[in-house]
Amino acid sequence: MGSGLHTQDFQLTPPLPYWEDARANQKEYAQALDDCDPLKSFRDQFIIPSKKDLKRKLLAVPEGEDTSSSSDSPSIYLCGNSLGVQPKNVRKYLDKYLRSWAIKGVTGHFVGHDDELLPPYLHVDSAGAEALAPLVGASPKEVALMGTLTGNLHLLLTSFYRPTAERYKIIIEGKAFPSDHYAVESQIQLHNLDPSQALVLIEPEDPERPTLSTEQILRVIDENAADTALVLLSGIQYYTGQYFDIKTITAHAHSKGILVGWDCAHAVGNVVLQLHDWDVDFAAWCHYKYVNSGPGAMAGLFVHERHGKVEKGSFRPRLAGWWGHDKSTRFNMDNKFVPQEGAAGFQLSNPSVIDLTVVTASLELFKQATMPALRKKSVELTGYLEYLLTKTPLDPSDPDSNSKPFTIITPSNPEERGAQLSIRLRMGLLDKVLEVLEENGVVVDERKPDVIRVAPAPLYNTFTDVWEFHRIFLQACRDAIAAAR
Incomplete structure (x- = not known):
């Protein structure tokens, strides 16, 4: 200069x-x-992708190219809200996984190794939940690594959106991420309701300032409290970057007898969350943004412990699958579904271990930082x-x-x-x-x-x-x- x-x-x-x-x-x-x-x-x-890498036409490195050259400067990568960059330790974790699969095959579900980074496949989802829970302010029983963001939203809405003749509306922000809007609208339609009557959109009061004040959100809840079943908002709004007051909004909706869910796709790994203490009913998110787990990475969800209880065969209705079944009797194959306690009971199929491995590798860095x-x-x-x-x-x-x-x-x-x-x-x-x-x-x-x-x-x-x-x-x-x- x-x-x-x-x-x-x-x-x-x-x-x-x-x-x-x-x-x-x-x-x-x-x-x-x-x-x-x-x-x-x-x-x-x-x-960090280099400036040269961003312009490459081939994945292969040309013979003789010096990839350590200091002249190949890193890009200025400021897009972690869309896709995080690759953690170096992912390769180490994947190598361990590939080795275990290669030498153990199906027995890798049950047989551990002295130098393993993750437990056998049967328990790797539990290890993922242990690593994930601190990131969202929850107990390990309240979180699950599974599926995709929109898929998990649908699963959770199926369980938590139970419209009645008196309470049938869902409140979302007007500029919700399109996939969230599609999910909510389609859930309303699946209940044979009209989205034009059952979907309440919170729109900015000033188009030049497209944010939503907490006061406005609370006012919309009050205006629709008598016939609203559910509020679903973004922890951080993807377009404006606004961080909503999750604690205040959740408490206010609960005071009106309304359940509250949060899409935390832009909040997890970004801000300090306390989903349990804030009394959130449920939440869903992806891990490919700030959690740096790769495109379309396995997602996560939160279900407050009060909704995950299993008592004398009674539990919250949900779409069920065998991986959500109680581990101690999962392999009895008796077709009598008894879910695991907590968010794990909302799981469907056995998870992709390679996906879980990548997410858990990144979570290691969050634990350190x-x-x-x-x-x-x-x-x-x-x-x-x-x-x-x-x-x-x-x-x-x-x-x-x-x-x-x-x-x-x-x-x-x-x-x-x-x-x-x-x-x-x-x-x-x-x-x-x-x-x-x-x-x-x-x-x-x-x-x-x-x-x-x-x-x-x-x-x-x-x-x-x-x-x-x-x-x-x-x-x-x-x-x-x-x-x-």
């Missing part, structure tokens, strides 16, 4: 008041933040990004100008967002901005017609990533404005 500054010139101890330091928009400042980051070593536990520490860094990363976006002039020659061709639609309050800022561009600029970002090895997510979602993931992203993104993003905005003239 020609400033003559070095990272040793910055004496920093995070969290840092960026707004009080005139040097905060300098790269050396971001590097100094990285130097004192207690979680910085975790970046080395992941494979801990969610409170990751959340602390996440707040700092996102705060730094917001500071740069709002305080840096678009035109360096006019430092007093604060005119920008974009706005941030994610709440500014750190308590109301996760590791994502959704940036709405002036109409007509999106394609050119994305083109410039791609040319410079920046990976983000788009939501047409005018929004990009930028998600610094604290396990592997750095303050320097944020700084570099901001520098390239401002240039992309300038190029897009020039091209539009």
Whole structure:
């Protein structure tokens, strides 16, 4: 930058008041933040796609290519809210699994090994639940690793949406993820009800600010309390990045006699969750975003312990399968379904061990880092990004100008967002901005017609990533404005 500054010139101890330091928009400042980051070593536990890799046409590495070349710089990967990058330890876990399958075959269901990373196949789902429970604030009996997000939502809705003539409505946000909307609408139709009467959509009061206040959500619940059976909302809204007040909303709905479920796809591995203590009835999520378990990875679900009880043959109605059957009698094959206690009793088929292996490998890293520490860094990363976006002039020659061709639609309050800022561009600029970002090895997510979602993931992203993104993003905005003239 020609400033003559070095990272040793910055004496920093995070969290840092960026707004009080005139040097905060300098790269050396971001590097100094990285130097004192207690979680910085975790970046080395992941494979960040390089800029060269993003442009490769072949998976195979050409003969003679030096893959360790320092000139092959990593991309600026800020898309963990869509697909996390690959943990290096996945290969170690998979090698162990493949070896056990190779040498034991079917007996691998029951026979363990002294150097195993996971137990025999018959119990690997229980090991996964043990690893997953701390991530969502639950007991191991309240969570299960199984299926896919939408599939699990359907299973849970089948059990928890039990409409009556008096209570038949489901409340969701108007801009719920489309798959959630499809699932809810189809469940209503399966009960021979009309979605136009039974589906309540909470829409933003101001189209320019597409967030939903807690007060508005509670008001909609009150207005429909008499005939509502269920509330299903996102823990973190995928489009805006807004973090809903799960505890308050759940308690309020319960006070009206309404069950509450949460889609935590963008919340798990992102924010600190306490699903048990918040008295959530049920929740579902995927593991390919912040939990970094690969495209379409095995998903998870939560069922509060009060709904998972099995007493004298009585249990909550659900769609049943043999893997949900009590382990002690599962192989009796007597066709008398008695579910396991807890979320495990909602399982259907024996799980894919290779999928469970990948998810559990990633969960090992969360155990080491801990969610409170990751959340602390996440707040700092996102705060730094917001500071740069709002305080840096678009035109360096006019430092007093604060005119920008974009706005941030994610709440500014750190308590109301996760590791994502959704940036709405002036109409007509999106394609050119994305083109410039791609040319410079920046990976983000788009939501047409005018929004990009930028998600610094604290396990592997750095303050320097944020700084570099901001520098390239401002240039992309300038190029897009020039091209539009």
